Amino acid sequence: MTSTLRQDLLRIEGAADPVATLPILHGISPYTAGGTGIDEEMRRGLAYGAPHSLLPYTRQDRYDRDRATRELPCVVLENEHLTAVLLPALGGRLWSLTDRRTGRELLHRNPVLQPANLALRDAWLAGGVEWNLGTTGHWPLTCEPLHAARVTAPDGTPVLRMYAFERLRGIVLRIDSWLPAGSKVLLVHVELHNPAPHETPVYWWSNIAVPEDRETRVLAPTGQAFHCDYVSDLKLVEFPLLDGEDRSYPGRVARAADYFLDLPAGERRWIAALDATGAGLVQTSTERLRGRKLFCWGTGTGGKHWQEWLSGPGSAYLEIQAGLARTQLEHLPMPAGATWSWTEAYGLLQADPAAVHGSWEQASQAAGRALAELLPPAELAAAHESAAGFGAPEELLASGSGWAALEIEAGRFPASARLPFGSPGDEQRPWRALLTTGALPVSDPPAAPVTGAHWRALLEARAEDWHARYHLGLLRLADGEPDGAREAFQRSLELLRTPWALRALAFLAPDPRQAAELRHEAHLLRPALLELTIEALDSLLAAERPAEALKLIEGLPAVTRGHGRIRLAEANAAHATGDDDRVRRLLAEGIRVDNMREGEVSLDTLWQAVHPGEPVPPAYDFRMSEG
Incomplete structure (x- = not known):
């Protein structure tokens, strides 16, 4: 069988695509680590590059959990050994990788398409392989379409090219995926280009979801890891044995945690998740992709609930990941005009099961030998070099946003036949007018x-x-200039009082009471906009004005009062006023917050406050750590 590329439709039970709403004004904070084993290089990476704001992106927080059968455009790469399904419309995600001989799915192929609040912009999907570019977190384009095109390699192999302009960092991204005839691995070549005349902080992690059970073992060529359990400091620990537990078996670990596996210099870059038979997915790469990570949800009630929340019952998974830095808390400086590239490979690894489940040294060595047989390093290096010869697309398969085309018109970077970004669309029209007339149309x-x-x-x-x-x-x-921003927002309000400038000033307000006043007024100016209502309620509660929050809620339409975030705000306000009977009634009726944030403990905290000593019901338990 030769290598093929075809377009198809993926049928899946899924919720509707998330809708973008308000601009994201906040950024992320740099991480300061005082734990053991943090060297000077890592300290620099931890302190460097955290963005002042996630602008220009908007929140993708309008979605629900009502699912129906959907058909999603996909691209299928296939040879005699593997079938790969990729979704250009959802951040270019590698959704499925199947071994054709056994029919085995190598990835966690989610049976549902369910957005949940885990990404930088809120909405995120579990499953497959997600490409993360930008800053710490699930990237801004994870639920956005990428451009996609068919390319032919010099040897005739069809190549799927997906590409985008990541607007937070201003990086041009190209992802080429191909399955050469006879290859037992899917090859993925990634290229990042910084067109700016200045250094830019860069972050990349390939996030790989794989099935998990008690016998799944994660292997990599190292004996130590940087451990993060969300409650204590990042620190270097021995791996896999930690506190008497073998953490290489994630299905036996009680609580959620990150293990950034510290691969020694000179070791081949790889990570694998193998089952009781010694078989499973392996990921390897050329040298630039330095870091590897294991993430597990843990076997506690909260971890199990999160997995069901994301994938439905009976769909346990873990994540193995690969990144540019040693941890996901770091950014790297990318010089002006620089282009970085690497090539990754994904395939079925089969190793001796007795060795895989023997000592750590036996297991990692056995997996390393099996990988050397599956894909010798020289073959991966040759594949990486061959990607430089992939030329311009022959056929466009999918369209992304018009933002790259707008920036090309603005002169931010030149057009390229290898990455045909098309033309700006309706969303970009006001900014095209600014380019041509010098004035931004009012809207x-x-x-x-x-x-x-x-x-x-x-x-x-x-x-x-x-x-x-x-x-x-x-x-x-x-640009990190809050005083100048405040002056501009205040001047905007002087010209016309709008909820948009009020909201922005509230974000900059140093006093919670002032912020509450501004957000409340923003809500009153646009009472039908749910997101402004939720922000106003949260701000009133933060300012210790629960009675006013309850008054606002009681004036809302019934359908709005039924929204999960509104019901949660009502319960918190009632608790703050001492009306715990009202809280217990709301909890008994049910509070479902569709965009419950990863790490958020609002529901279990509320339950424990009004039901002291009683176990938290699984539906309200989203805890990722003890306490």
Whole structure:
């Protein structure tokens, strides 16, 4: 059988795609580690590159858990050994990788398509292999379409090219995937290009979900890891034995944790998850992709609930990952004009089961030998070199957003025949007008945000109305200038009082009471916008004004009061006023928060407050750590 590429439809039970709402004003904080084993290189990476804001992105927080049969466009790569299914419409995710001889699925192929609040923009999907570029977290395009095209390699092998412009960092991304005839591994070549005239912080992790049971063992060529359990400091520990538990068997570990496996210099870069028979997925790469990680949800009630929340019952999974840095808390400096690339390989590894489940040294050595037979390092290096010869696309298969095309028109980076980004669309039209006329058209709601020095220069020169002033404030905020942003938002309000500038000023307000006043007014100006209502309630509670929060809730339409976040706010406000009977009634009726945040403990904390000493029901238990 020769290598083939075809378009198809993936039928799956899924919720509707998440809808983007309000701009994300906050950034992420740099991580300061005081734990053992943190060297100077890691300290620099931990302190470097955290973005002031996640602008220009908006939150993707409008979705639910009502599922129906959906058909998603997909691209299928196939040879005599493997079938790979990729989803350009969902961040280019590798959804499935099947061994054709045995019919075995090597990845966690999620039986449902269910958004949940785990990504930088909120909405995220479990399963398959996710490509993460930008900053610490699940990347901004995880639920967005990428451009996709068919390319032919010099030897005639069909190649799927997916590509995008990541707007937070301003990085051009290219992902080429191919299955050469006779290959027992899927090859994925990743290229990042920084077109900016300055250094840019960069983050990349390939996030690989694989099935988990009690016999699944994760192996890599190391004897130590940087351990993060979400409650204590990042620290270097011996791996796999920690506190009397063998952490290489994630299905036996009680609580969720990250283990950043510290691969020694000179060791081949790989990680594998193998079952009781010694078989399972292996991922390896060329040298640049330095880090490897194991994440497990744990066997506690909270961990099990999270897995069912994301994938339905009976779909336990773990994650093995590969990244540019040693941990996901670091960023690396990418020089101006630089291009970085590496090649990854994914396939079925079969090793001696007795060795795989023997001592750690026996197991990792046996897996390493099996990998050397499956894919010798020289073959991976040759594949990496061959990707440089992949030329321009012959056929476009899917379209992404128009933001890259807009930035090309703005002169941020040149057009390339290898990455045909098409033309700007409706979302970019206001900014095209700014380029051609020097004025940004007024719109309410405002135009989608942009960031970048060229856009800021245009608005600094001419921002004469509330809308232009509002966007100037966003641009200054993204550049880490809160005082300048505040001045622009205040001037926007002087020109016209809008909920958008009020919300932005509330974010910058140093006093919770002032923030509550501003967000409450924003809600009153646009009472039908649920996201503003939720922010107003959260702000009133933070300002210790629960009675006002209850008054606001009682004036809402019944359908709005039934929303999970509104019911949670009502329960918290009732508890703060001493009305615990009302809290118990709400909990008994049911509070389902569709966008419950990873790590959020609001529901179990509330339950324990009004039912002291009683176990938290599984439906309310999202705890990822003890206590």
